[in-house]
Amino acid sequence: MLASTGVPTRVDIEKAFPNEVRMNQGAAAVIECFQNIPCNPCYTACNRNAIKEFQDINDLPLIDHEQCNGCGLCISKCPGLAIMVVDMTYSEHEGLLKIPYEFIPLPVEGDIVRGLDRSGKHMCDVKVVKVLNTKYLDRTPIISIAVPKEYIHNVRNIGMGD
Ligand code: SF4
Numbered sequence: 001m002l003a004s005t006g007v008p009t010r011v012d013i014e015k016a017f018p019n020e021v022r023m024n025q026g027a028a029a030v031i032e033c034f035q036n037i038p039c040n041p042c043y044t045a046c047n048r049n050a051i052k053e054f055q056d057i058n059d060l061p062l063i064d065h066e067q068c069n070g071c072g073l074c075i076s077k078c079p080g081l082a083i084m085v086v087d088m089t090y091s092e093h094e095g096l097l098k099i100p101y102e103f104i105p106l107p108v109e110g111d112i113v114r115g116l117d118r119s120g121k122h123m124c125d126v127k128v129v130k131v132l133n134t135k136y137l138d139r140t141p142i143i144s145i146a147v148p149k150e151y152i153h154n155v156r157n158i159g160m161g162d
């Protein structure tokens with residue numbers, strides 16, 4: 001499915017997430033990088049050795065979620081926009097997702113926007129909690145969104161306007 005549509009399967013997605021115990025302990029990265037390409041800035045960005053050293057530049061990244069503290073440094077370093085951070089301790093009913101976002105205009109904190117799945121389908125509404133615009137550092141902006149917990153595996157992007 002990924003090769004023909006660019007959309008990973010539910011199984012692929014769930015494998016990229018931390019396990020349930022780790023998810024409920026706090027922020028951790030989710031790396032949805034499924035194709036062997038010559039790329040490794042995620043590894044060089046991580047100063048906790050959570051992303052294991054690549055044996056070959058074409059390797060897929062391998063993350064140890066126990067070593068990851070969800071700092072998010074790797075998010076804006078990934079040219080493929082393949083990394084986000086999930087934090088299920090955000091509130092009783094919502095998890096926090098930190099996603100890379102390269103569209104303009106950027107949303108504004110407090111906005112209620114559409115939470116989209118990996119195919120662009122509207123799954124639920126989400127609240128923009130924070131906008132970290134690092135464009136001036138030549139890095140991808142990071143948007144933090146509060147997502148109803150039951151949609152945490154579904155939402156991967158946001159949509160604004162009509
Ligand atoms: S979120 Fe931070 S600790 Fe986790 S993999 Fe990325 S850079 Fe490493």
Ligand code: SF4
Pocket residue numbers: 031032033039040041042043060061077078079080081082083
């Ligand atoms: S930087 Fe992004 S695209 Fe490159 S290997 Fe890491 S996760 Fe994949």
